[in-house]
Amino acid sequence: MCGAAAFSFAFGLAARLGGQSLWIRESWETGKINPDGIADFIDPADLLLCHADSQREVLAVAEEALRSGAVTLVVMTLSKPLGLTEGRRLQLAARDGNAVGLALIPEGMGSNAAETRWRCDPVFVSRDSTLLKWELIKNKSGTLGVWYVRWDAASRRFAMVSPAGK
Amino acid sequence: MFDGMQRRVVSLWFPRLASDRALRSRPIEGPFVLTLKQKNANRVYCLNAEAERQGLHAGMPYSDARAFCPDLRSRVADPQEDLRFLHVLRRWATQYCPWVGLEDAEGLVLDVTGSVHLFGGEEALLAEMSGKLQRAGFEVRAGLGDTRGAAWALAHYGAGVAPTGDMLCAIGALPVAALRLEARETVALQRLGLRRVSDLAAAARAPLTRRFGPGVLRRLDQALGAQPEDISPLAEAPHYGVRITLPEPIGLVDDVMAGTRRLLEQLCHKLKAQEVGARILCLTLDRVDHDSQQVELRLARPLHDPGRILPLFERGVSDIDAGFGIERLRLEATRVEDVHATQMNHVSAGRKDQLEDLITRIGTRIGLDNIQRFLPADSHIPERSFTLSSAAYCEPQSGWAPARPRPLLLFAPEPISGSGPHPPQRFRWRRMALTTGRAIGPERICPEWWLEDENWRSGLRDYWRVETQQGRRLWLFHTPQAPGWFVQGEFT
Known part of the structure; x- marks a missing residue:
């Protein structure tokens, strides 16, 4: 997952999955998640934050959380490329715990082990303030594609917008 | 006929418990006092022997004490810690007998009935206790008698061991204050001419009760053994x-x-x-x-x-x-x-337990304090409207209802070039050239003047939601009192 609107993708996914989500980041990262901002997506009480010292710790915590089955979504912010072994371990853990793992990565640093890779960017249109462009840039088991979506705060879900409608 | 064993009680009094404890950790030569704020003044709480020799006394204002004794050294007293230490001493004293209670805030009372012979007699027992305590740096006075009252009287106003039997003969010569009376009662008795315990014991009882109530004679009877008095040992804290x-x-x-x-x-x-x-x-x-x-x-x-x-x-x-x-x-x-027993709920308990176990497991890896959750806080300042606290030590709280749209991400304000009350048409932020497509605002937020905040020194802020042509949706603010434009957050 990369791009400028990756956060809203993650929180939209959390809203869709329901239940507890866990957000793991390295402790040096300065940007703060604002609970007032995410209240549109999920109840901030359902979000747990972990601050890990290094990417190694981030991955270890993510694996533990994915395997436990106590959370439905694990989001980790990564700063370095993810190796094949780590990626595969996370996938197995996610399968065991029946949870979704999402890695927020800098542009062009995806792991080869990833099932799918998305790029998510906000799009400016004169009428709508929530229009996003989701681009599937890697898919192991299907084709790539581009979708335009819009966040509907009332029903707490993303609504698809036809390309012509943008 | 064997009529049971005569009860024997030891009373230990630490006249300088607080200062002895303070000096034990960091010894000081010369006059030394502990001060405590009492009755709105800094007063002498406890003092060492040297300070007493200089003419100081407990309860006098500290400034007076310093005037009397210029080279006086002092520290701040900690009565709670003293009490805790007294409990430590109580535990230490259980080596002599199992029945040890506290006597006021600076004494111990031990029921040594039947354990005296283990230490070679009563004199030897007292000598061993005092010796050990004095080596540890505590001034101690000990008394041993048939009753708690007699032992207390001997510890405070006499010394040594009262032989079994007639307590009046052992404490008769002590002043009436040795009966644990209130100061007011002691003075009144002295005015009546009853200066010693033996005087009081010889006086007629009925007029004394009429004059003082039952308290004075009860204390006398307790000291002489005519009325029982128990010692309540403290329970040992459970050890897990x-x-x-x-x-x-x-x-x-x-x-x-x-x-x-x-x-x-x-x-x-x-x-x-x-x-x-x-x-x-x-x-x-x-x-x-x-x-x-x-x-x-x-x-x-x-x-x-x-x-x-x-x-x-x-x-x-x-x-x-x-x-x-x-x-x-x-x-x-x-x-x-x-942990109090709670009603089980088969619907939600499983998931919650799983989550707590997960927090514990992650906590063993990265530290329990690094797992946090958001709690709402009562402030309209964006960065202070929530707090992060350790998830292990707080329950999730609801009550998130922002009145206006707020950004997903907040960061420290990053200055951009711009002037005037309206958002700049073109600006550079994080090495990106951005063009304003639409700006919604302003929303004015005033600083909370009752709190010191370095970041809000520049006065009130006008917040704008700016959607750029390039797609980024930013949260900008303008500070009219110290003109400047900043980016503080990002939507989406």
Whole structure:
């Protein structure tokens, strides 16, 4: 997952999955998640934050959380490329715990082990303030594609917008 | 005929407990006082012998004391810590007899009936106690008598041992203040000419009761043994530690876990009986080569369920280096908290328990304080409208209802070039050239003047939601009182 609107993708996914989500980041990262901002997506009480010292710790915590089955979504912010072994371990853990793992990565640093890779960017249109462009840039088991979506705060879900409608 | 054993009571008085305790940790030569704020003034709370020789006394204002004695050294008193230390001394005194209680805030009372001969007689017992305490740096006065009152009188106003039998003969010569009377009563008795205990005992009882109420004669009877008085020993705090010693050393993880399971069952039984749960557990593994290894487990919530705690030990135990084998296991709950029985709920309990176990497991890796959750805070300043606190020590709270749209991400304000009250048409932010497509605002937020905040020195802020042509949706603010534009957050 990369791009400028990756956060809203993650929180939209959390809203869709329901239940507890866990957000793991390295402790040096300065940007703060604002609970007032995410209240549109999920109840901030359902979000747990972990601050890990290094990417190694981030991955270890993510694996533990994915395997436990106590959370439905694990989001980790990564700063370095993810190796094949780590990626595969996370996938197995996610399968065991029946949870979704999402890695927020800098542009062009995806792991080869990833099932799918998305790029998510906000799009400016004169009428709508929530229009996003989701681009599937890697898919192991299907084709790539581009979708335009819009966040509907009332029903707490993303609504698809036809390309012509943008 | 044998009519039971005569009761014998020791009273210990530490006249300078507070200053002795303070000087024990950091000794000081010369006059020394502990000060405490009493009655709106800094007063002398406790002083050492040297200071007393200089003419100071407890209760005098500290400024006076310094005027009398210019080279006076002082520290601040800590009565709570003194009381805690008195409990330590009480525990120490249980080596002489099991029945030890506290006497006021600076004394102990011991019922040594039947244990005197173990220390070579009463004189020897007192000498040993005083000797040990004096070597430890405490000034102590001890009295031994048939009753608690007599022992107290001897400790405070006399010294030594009162022979068994007639207490009046032992304490008769002491002043009436030795009967634990109030100061007002003591003065009144002295005015009546009753200066000594023997005077009081010889006086007619009925007029005394009419004059003073029953209190004075009750104290006299208690001291002379005509009226019983009990000593209430304090209960030992429950100790949450169990251990197991093995006939043969073990080294396999499974074996250690099996041993831990046995210990946990015993420990949790103890915890359940007291309605408490362990918050921090410490497993000590003693190896054959006299080395010992520790596994510490910090739990996300107090637990006393062995089935849930045991799997959480797995990670710590697997990291242990068993060396030539482990021969002794010791498990202690180093911190416990109250756990009250609650109604079980089969719908939601499972998920919550799973989450708490997950927090514990992650906590063993990155520290329990690094797992946090948001709590709402009462402030309209964006960065202060929430707090982050450790998820293990707080419950999730709802009540998030922002009145206006707020950004997903907040960061420290980043200055951009711009002037005037309206958002700049073109600006550079994080090395990106951005063009304003649409700006919604302003929303004015005033600083909270009652709180000092470095970041809000520039005065009130006008916030704008700016959607750029390039797509980024930013939260900008303008400070009209110190003109400037900043980016503080990002939507989407």
